[in-house]
Amino acid sequence: MIAWILVGGRLIPTPLLGTLPRPDLVIAADGGARHAVLLGVTVDTWVGDFDSSGGVHISAPREVHPTAKNATDAELAVQAARSRGATELVILGAFGGRFDHALALALGAVRLTGEGLRVTLTSGDEWGWPLLPSSPLSLxxxxxATLSVLALTELRALTLRGVRWPLTGADVPLGSGWTVSNEVQEERVTAELGAGLALLTLLPDTAEEPR
Incomplete structure:
Protein backbone atom coordinates (compact mmCIF):
# COMPACT_ATOMS: atom_id res chain seq x y z
CA MET A 1 0.00 0.00 0.00
CA ILE A 2 1.37 3.37 -1.04
CA ALA A 3 0.93 6.27 1.36
CA TRP A 4 1.68 9.87 0.58
CA ILE A 5 2.87 11.84 3.60
CA LEU A 6 2.45 15.60 3.16
CA VAL A 7 4.92 17.56 5.29
CA GLY A 8 5.69 21.24 5.70
CA GLY A 9 8.72 21.85 3.47
CA ARG A 10 8.90 23.19 -0.07
CA LEU A 11 6.87 21.53 -2.82
CA ILE A 12 7.45 22.70 -6.39
CA PRO A 13 4.69 21.90 -8.92
CA THR A 14 6.96 20.22 -11.45
CA PRO A 15 5.78 17.78 -14.14
CA LEU A 16 7.76 15.15 -12.22
CA LEU A 17 5.20 15.04 -9.46
CA GLY A 18 2.43 14.25 -11.91
CA THR A 19 3.79 10.81 -12.74
CA LEU A 20 4.16 9.53 -9.19
CA PRO A 21 2.10 6.40 -8.54
CA ARG A 22 -1.20 7.53 -7.10
CA PRO A 23 -1.58 6.87 -3.37
CA ASP A 24 -3.85 4.45 -1.61
CA LEU A 25 -3.70 6.67 1.46
CA VAL A 26 -2.87 10.35 2.10
CA ILE A 27 -1.79 11.58 5.53
CA ALA A 28 -1.07 15.27 6.12
CA ALA A 29 1.27 16.43 8.87
CA ASP A 30 0.03 19.79 10.19
CA GLY A 31 0.95 22.54 7.68
CA GLY A 32 1.82 19.96 5.04
CA ALA A 33 -1.93 19.80 4.34
CA ARG A 34 -1.51 22.91 2.18
CA HIS A 35 0.07 20.68 -0.51
CA ALA A 36 -3.14 18.70 -1.02
CA VAL A 37 -4.60 21.19 -3.50
CA LEU A 38 -1.42 21.33 -5.58
CA LEU A 39 -1.29 17.54 -5.68
CA GLY A 40 -4.99 17.12 -6.38
CA VAL A 41 -5.53 14.64 -3.55
CA THR A 42 -7.99 14.21 -0.73
CA VAL A 43 -6.42 13.92 2.71
CA ASP A 44 -7.58 10.83 4.60
CA THR A 45 -6.16 11.88 7.97
CA TRP A 46 -4.72 15.19 9.21
CA VAL A 47 -2.39 14.84 12.18
CA GLY A 48 -0.33 17.13 14.38
CA ASP A 49 -0.50 19.84 17.00
CA PHE A 50 -1.81 22.29 14.37
CA ASP A 51 0.59 25.10 15.20
CA SER A 52 1.67 25.60 11.58
CA SER A 53 -1.57 25.17 9.64
CA GLY A 54 -3.01 28.65 9.94
CA GLY A 55 -4.95 29.58 6.83
CA VAL A 56 -5.12 25.98 5.63
CA HIS A 57 -8.67 24.74 5.18
CA ILE A 58 -9.34 21.16 4.16
CA SER A 59 -12.04 18.70 5.07
CA ALA A 60 -10.34 15.73 6.74
CA PRO A 61 -10.56 13.82 10.02
CA ARG A 62 -8.07 15.22 12.52
CA GLU A 63 -5.79 13.50 15.00
CA VAL A 64 -4.85 16.29 17.39
CA HIS A 65 -1.70 15.97 19.49
CA PRO A 66 -0.28 18.26 22.16
CA THR A 67 2.53 20.65 21.32
CA ALA A 68 4.68 19.05 24.02
CA LYS A 69 5.22 15.61 22.52
CA ASN A 70 8.00 13.12 21.80
CA ALA A 71 7.61 13.02 18.00
CA THR A 72 7.40 15.50 15.14
CA ASP A 73 4.18 15.88 13.23
CA ALA A 74 5.84 14.10 10.29
CA GLU A 75 6.68 11.13 12.53
CA LEU A 76 3.08 11.04 13.74
CA ALA A 77 1.90 11.01 10.12
CA VAL A 78 4.23 8.10 9.33
CA GLN A 79 2.94 6.22 12.37
CA ALA A 80 -0.64 6.81 11.17
CA ALA A 81 0.22 5.50 7.70
CA ARG A 82 1.95 2.40 9.04
CA SER A 83 -0.93 1.64 11.38
CA ARG A 84 -3.19 1.58 8.33
CA GLY A 85 -0.99 -0.90 6.48
CA ALA A 86 1.28 1.28 4.34
CA THR A 87 4.36 -0.50 2.99
CA GLU A 88 5.64 2.31 0.75
CA LEU A 89 5.94 5.95 1.78
CA VAL A 90 6.32 8.98 -0.46
CA ILE A 91 7.15 11.99 1.70
CA LEU A 92 6.22 15.18 -0.17
CA GLY A 93 7.52 18.55 0.98
CA ALA A 94 10.60 16.87 2.43
CA PHE A 95 13.17 19.50 1.42
CA GLY A 96 13.44 23.27 1.55
CA GLY A 97 11.92 23.91 4.95
CA ARG A 98 13.71 23.95 8.28
CA PHE A 99 17.05 22.17 8.09
CA ASP A 100 16.50 20.28 11.35
CA HIS A 101 13.21 18.87 10.09
CA ALA A 102 14.64 17.99 6.67
CA LEU A 103 17.60 16.19 8.25
CA ALA A 104 15.36 14.36 10.70
CA LEU A 105 13.16 13.24 7.80
CA ALA A 106 16.16 11.95 5.86
CA LEU A 107 17.57 10.05 8.82
CA GLY A 108 14.13 8.74 9.70
CA ALA A 109 13.69 7.52 6.13
CA VAL A 110 16.92 5.55 6.47
CA ARG A 111 15.63 3.95 9.66
CA LEU A 112 12.27 3.11 8.07
CA THR A 113 14.01 1.52 5.09
CA GLY A 114 15.95 -0.66 7.52
CA GLU A 115 12.58 -1.73 8.93
CA GLY A 116 11.46 -2.95 5.51
CA LEU A 117 9.58 0.01 4.02
CA ARG A 118 10.28 1.62 0.65
CA VAL A 119 10.70 5.38 1.15
CA THR A 120 10.97 8.24 -1.32
CA LEU A 121 11.64 11.84 -0.27
CA THR A 122 10.74 14.69 -2.63
CA SER A 123 10.09 18.39 -2.90
CA GLY A 124 9.31 18.15 -6.61
CA ASP A 125 12.65 19.60 -7.64
CA GLU A 126 14.74 17.38 -5.34
CA TRP A 127 14.52 13.66 -4.61
CA GLY A 128 16.09 11.25 -2.16
CA TRP A 129 16.19 7.51 -1.47
CA PRO A 130 17.86 5.72 1.46
CA LEU A 131 20.61 3.26 0.54
CA LEU A 132 21.38 0.40 2.93
CA PRO A 133 23.20 -2.93 2.52
CA SER A 134 19.83 -4.67 2.84
CA SER A 135 18.12 -2.34 0.35
CA PRO A 136 20.06 -1.83 -2.90
CA LEU A 137 18.58 0.64 -5.37
CA SER A 138 17.69 0.24 -9.02
CA LEU A 139 16.12 3.44 -10.33
CA ALA A 145 20.45 14.80 -13.77
CA THR A 146 22.80 15.46 -10.87
CA LEU A 147 23.12 12.49 -8.54
CA SER A 148 24.91 12.29 -5.19
CA VAL A 149 25.49 9.57 -2.63
CA LEU A 150 25.67 11.15 0.81
CA ALA A 151 27.66 9.03 3.26
CA LEU A 152 25.75 9.16 6.56
CA THR A 153 28.30 6.76 8.06
CA GLU A 154 31.55 5.35 6.76
CA LEU A 155 30.62 3.35 3.66
CA ARG A 156 32.14 0.04 2.65
CA ALA A 157 32.04 -1.51 -0.83
CA LEU A 158 29.86 1.10 -2.54
CA THR A 159 29.08 0.12 -6.12
CA LEU A 160 27.41 2.65 -8.40
CA ARG A 161 26.48 2.08 -12.04
CA GLY A 162 24.78 4.13 -14.75
CA VAL A 163 26.59 7.37 -13.89
CA ARG A 164 29.43 9.43 -15.35
CA TRP A 165 31.82 8.31 -12.62
CA PRO A 166 30.92 4.73 -11.65
CA LEU A 167 32.34 3.04 -8.58
CA THR A 168 33.08 -0.57 -7.73
CA GLY A 169 33.58 -1.65 -4.14
CA ALA A 170 34.58 1.84 -2.97
CA ASP A 171 35.09 2.76 0.68
CA VAL A 172 33.79 6.28 1.36
CA PRO A 173 34.46 8.27 4.56
CA LEU A 174 31.59 9.74 6.57
CA GLY A 175 30.43 13.01 5.00
CA SER A 176 32.84 12.76 2.07
CA GLY A 177 32.36 15.02 -0.94
CA TRP A 178 33.83 12.34 -3.22
CA THR A 179 30.39 10.98 -4.12
CA VAL A 180 28.65 14.37 -4.42
CA SER A 181 27.60 15.81 -7.83
CA ASN A 182 27.85 12.78 -10.08
CA GLU A 183 25.80 12.68 -13.28
CA VAL A 184 23.22 10.19 -14.53
CA GLN A 185 24.29 8.82 -17.93
CA GLU A 186 22.11 5.77 -18.43
CA GLU A 187 18.38 5.28 -18.02
CA ARG A 188 18.88 3.03 -15.02
CA VAL A 189 21.12 3.69 -12.04
CA THR A 190 21.99 0.92 -9.61
CA ALA A 191 23.61 1.35 -6.21
CA GLU A 192 24.54 -1.13 -3.52
CA LEU A 193 26.50 -1.13 -0.29
CA GLY A 194 28.51 -3.69 1.61
CA ALA A 195 28.17 -1.76 4.88
CA GLY A 196 27.03 1.62 6.09
CA LEU A 197 24.13 4.03 5.62
CA ALA A 198 23.68 6.51 2.79
CA LEU A 199 21.16 8.70 1.03
CA LEU A 200 21.06 8.83 -2.77
CA THR A 201 19.82 12.24 -3.95
CA LEU A 202 18.76 13.53 -7.34
CA LEU A 203 18.42 17.00 -8.89
CA PRO A 204 16.57 16.40 -12.16
CA ASP A 205 17.16 18.77 -15.05
CA THR A 206 14.69 17.19 -17.46
CA ALA A 207 10.93 16.73 -17.46
CA GLU A 208 11.23 13.00 -16.98
CA GLU A 209 10.23 11.36 -13.74
CA PRO A 210 12.32 9.00 -11.58
CA ARG A 211 10.29 5.83 -11.21
Missing amino acids: ALPPG
Whole structure:
Protein backbone atom coordinates (compact mmCIF):
# COMPACT_ATOMS: atom_id res chain seq x y z
CA MET A 1 0.00 0.00 0.00
CA ILE A 2 1.37 3.37 -1.04
CA ALA A 3 0.93 6.27 1.36
CA TRP A 4 1.68 9.87 0.58
CA ILE A 5 2.87 11.84 3.60
CA LEU A 6 2.45 15.60 3.16
CA VAL A 7 4.92 17.56 5.29
CA GLY A 8 5.69 21.24 5.70
CA GLY A 9 8.72 21.85 3.47
CA ARG A 10 8.90 23.19 -0.07
CA LEU A 11 6.87 21.53 -2.82
CA ILE A 12 7.45 22.70 -6.39
CA PRO A 13 4.69 21.90 -8.92
CA THR A 14 6.96 20.22 -11.45
CA PRO A 15 5.78 17.78 -14.14
CA LEU A 16 7.76 15.15 -12.22
CA LEU A 17 5.20 15.04 -9.46
CA GLY A 18 2.43 14.25 -11.91
CA THR A 19 3.79 10.81 -12.74
CA LEU A 20 4.16 9.53 -9.19
CA PRO A 21 2.10 6.40 -8.54
CA ARG A 22 -1.20 7.53 -7.10
CA PRO A 23 -1.58 6.87 -3.37
CA ASP A 24 -3.85 4.45 -1.61
CA LEU A 25 -3.70 6.67 1.46
CA VAL A 26 -2.87 10.35 2.10
CA ILE A 27 -1.79 11.58 5.53
CA ALA A 28 -1.07 15.27 6.12
CA ALA A 29 1.27 16.43 8.87
CA ASP A 30 0.03 19.79 10.19
CA GLY A 31 0.95 22.54 7.68
CA GLY A 32 1.82 19.96 5.04
CA ALA A 33 -1.93 19.80 4.34
CA ARG A 34 -1.51 22.91 2.18
CA HIS A 35 0.07 20.68 -0.51
CA ALA A 36 -3.14 18.70 -1.02
CA VAL A 37 -4.60 21.19 -3.50
CA LEU A 38 -1.42 21.33 -5.58
CA LEU A 39 -1.29 17.54 -5.68
CA GLY A 40 -4.99 17.12 -6.38
CA VAL A 41 -5.53 14.64 -3.55
CA THR A 42 -7.99 14.21 -0.73
CA VAL A 43 -6.42 13.92 2.71
CA ASP A 44 -7.58 10.83 4.60
CA THR A 45 -6.16 11.88 7.97
CA TRP A 46 -4.72 15.19 9.21
CA VAL A 47 -2.39 14.84 12.18
CA GLY A 48 -0.33 17.13 14.38
CA ASP A 49 -0.50 19.84 17.00
CA PHE A 50 -1.81 22.29 14.37
CA ASP A 51 0.59 25.10 15.20
CA SER A 52 1.67 25.60 11.58
CA SER A 53 -1.57 25.17 9.64
CA GLY A 54 -3.01 28.65 9.94
CA GLY A 55 -4.95 29.58 6.83
CA VAL A 56 -5.12 25.98 5.63
CA HIS A 57 -8.67 24.74 5.18
CA ILE A 58 -9.34 21.16 4.16
CA SER A 59 -12.04 18.70 5.07
CA ALA A 60 -10.34 15.73 6.74
CA PRO A 61 -10.56 13.82 10.02
CA ARG A 62 -8.07 15.22 12.52
CA GLU A 63 -5.79 13.50 15.00
CA VAL A 64 -4.85 16.29 17.39
CA HIS A 65 -1.70 15.97 19.49
CA PRO A 66 -0.28 18.26 22.16
CA THR A 67 2.53 20.65 21.32
CA ALA A 68 4.68 19.05 24.02
CA LYS A 69 5.22 15.61 22.52
CA ASN A 70 8.00 13.12 21.80
CA ALA A 71 7.61 13.02 18.00
CA THR A 72 7.40 15.50 15.14
CA ASP A 73 4.18 15.88 13.23
CA ALA A 74 5.84 14.10 10.29
CA GLU A 75 6.68 11.13 12.53
CA LEU A 76 3.08 11.04 13.74
CA ALA A 77 1.90 11.01 10.12
CA VAL A 78 4.23 8.10 9.33
CA GLN A 79 2.94 6.22 12.37
CA ALA A 80 -0.64 6.81 11.17
CA ALA A 81 0.22 5.50 7.70
CA ARG A 82 1.95 2.40 9.04
CA SER A 83 -0.93 1.64 11.38
CA ARG A 84 -3.19 1.58 8.33
CA GLY A 85 -0.99 -0.90 6.48
CA ALA A 86 1.28 1.28 4.34
CA THR A 87 4.36 -0.50 2.99
CA GLU A 88 5.64 2.31 0.75
CA LEU A 89 5.94 5.95 1.78
CA VAL A 90 6.32 8.98 -0.46
CA ILE A 91 7.15 11.99 1.70
CA LEU A 92 6.22 15.18 -0.17
CA GLY A 93 7.52 18.55 0.98
CA ALA A 94 10.60 16.87 2.43
CA PHE A 95 13.17 19.50 1.42
CA GLY A 96 13.44 23.27 1.55
CA GLY A 97 11.92 23.91 4.95
CA ARG A 98 13.71 23.95 8.28
CA PHE A 99 17.05 22.17 8.09
CA ASP A 100 16.50 20.28 11.35
CA HIS A 101 13.21 18.87 10.09
CA ALA A 102 14.64 17.99 6.67
CA LEU A 103 17.60 16.19 8.25
CA ALA A 104 15.36 14.36 10.70
CA LEU A 105 13.16 13.24 7.80
CA ALA A 106 16.16 11.95 5.86
CA LEU A 107 17.57 10.05 8.82
CA GLY A 108 14.13 8.74 9.70
CA ALA A 109 13.69 7.52 6.13
CA VAL A 110 16.92 5.55 6.47
CA ARG A 111 15.63 3.95 9.66
CA LEU A 112 12.27 3.11 8.07
CA THR A 113 14.01 1.52 5.09
CA GLY A 114 15.95 -0.66 7.52
CA GLU A 115 12.58 -1.73 8.93
CA GLY A 116 11.46 -2.95 5.51
CA LEU A 117 9.58 0.01 4.02
CA ARG A 118 10.28 1.62 0.65
CA VAL A 119 10.70 5.38 1.15
CA THR A 120 10.97 8.24 -1.32
CA LEU A 121 11.64 11.84 -0.27
CA THR A 122 10.74 14.69 -2.63
CA SER A 123 10.09 18.39 -2.90
CA GLY A 124 9.31 18.15 -6.61
CA ASP A 125 12.65 19.60 -7.64
CA GLU A 126 14.74 17.38 -5.34
CA TRP A 127 14.52 13.66 -4.61
CA GLY A 128 16.09 11.25 -2.16
CA TRP A 129 16.19 7.51 -1.47
CA PRO A 130 17.86 5.72 1.46
CA LEU A 131 20.61 3.26 0.54
CA LEU A 132 21.38 0.40 2.93
CA PRO A 133 23.20 -2.93 2.52
CA SER A 134 19.83 -4.67 2.84
CA SER A 135 18.12 -2.34 0.35
CA PRO A 136 20.06 -1.83 -2.90
CA LEU A 137 18.58 0.64 -5.37
CA SER A 138 17.69 0.24 -9.02
CA LEU A 139 16.12 3.44 -10.33
CA ALA A 140 15.11 4.65 -13.78
CA LEU A 141 16.43 8.23 -13.74
CA PRO A 142 16.68 11.01 -16.33
CA PRO A 143 20.11 11.18 -18.00
CA GLY A 144 21.88 14.44 -17.27
CA ALA A 145 20.45 14.80 -13.77
CA THR A 146 22.80 15.46 -10.87
CA LEU A 147 23.12 12.49 -8.54
CA SER A 148 24.91 12.29 -5.19
CA VAL A 149 25.49 9.57 -2.63
CA LEU A 150 25.67 11.15 0.81
CA ALA A 151 27.66 9.03 3.26
CA LEU A 152 25.75 9.16 6.56
CA THR A 153 28.30 6.76 8.06
CA GLU A 154 31.55 5.35 6.76
CA LEU A 155 30.62 3.35 3.66
CA ARG A 156 32.14 0.04 2.65
CA ALA A 157 32.04 -1.51 -0.83
CA LEU A 158 29.86 1.10 -2.54
CA THR A 159 29.08 0.12 -6.12
CA LEU A 160 27.41 2.65 -8.40
CA ARG A 161 26.48 2.08 -12.04
CA GLY A 162 24.78 4.13 -14.75
CA VAL A 163 26.59 7.37 -13.89
CA ARG A 164 29.43 9.43 -15.35
CA TRP A 165 31.82 8.31 -12.62
CA PRO A 166 30.92 4.73 -11.65
CA LEU A 167 32.34 3.04 -8.58
CA THR A 168 33.08 -0.57 -7.73
CA GLY A 169 33.58 -1.65 -4.14
CA ALA A 170 34.58 1.84 -2.97
CA ASP A 171 35.09 2.76 0.68
CA VAL A 172 33.79 6.28 1.36
CA PRO A 173 34.46 8.27 4.56
CA LEU A 174 31.59 9.74 6.57
CA GLY A 175 30.43 13.01 5.00
CA SER A 176 32.84 12.76 2.07
CA GLY A 177 32.36 15.02 -0.94
CA TRP A 178 33.83 12.34 -3.22
CA THR A 179 30.39 10.98 -4.12
CA VAL A 180 28.65 14.37 -4.42
CA SER A 181 27.60 15.81 -7.83
CA ASN A 182 27.85 12.78 -10.08
CA GLU A 183 25.80 12.68 -13.28
CA VAL A 184 23.22 10.19 -14.53
CA GLN A 185 24.29 8.82 -17.93
CA GLU A 186 22.11 5.77 -18.43
CA GLU A 187 18.38 5.28 -18.02
CA ARG A 188 18.88 3.03 -15.02
CA VAL A 189 21.12 3.69 -12.04
CA THR A 190 21.99 0.92 -9.61
CA ALA A 191 23.61 1.35 -6.21
CA GLU A 192 24.54 -1.13 -3.52
CA LEU A 193 26.50 -1.13 -0.29
CA GLY A 194 28.51 -3.69 1.61
CA ALA A 195 28.17 -1.76 4.88
CA GLY A 196 27.03 1.62 6.09
CA LEU A 197 24.13 4.03 5.62
CA ALA A 198 23.68 6.51 2.79
CA LEU A 199 21.16 8.70 1.03
CA LEU A 200 21.06 8.83 -2.77
CA THR A 201 19.82 12.24 -3.95
CA LEU A 202 18.76 13.53 -7.34
CA LEU A 203 18.42 17.00 -8.89
CA PRO A 204 16.57 16.40 -12.16
CA ASP A 205 17.16 18.77 -15.05
CA THR A 206 14.69 17.19 -17.46
CA ALA A 207 10.93 16.73 -17.46
CA GLU A 208 11.23 13.00 -16.98
CA GLU A 209 10.23 11.36 -13.74
CA PRO A 210 12.32 9.00 -11.58
CA ARG A 211 10.29 5.83 -11.21
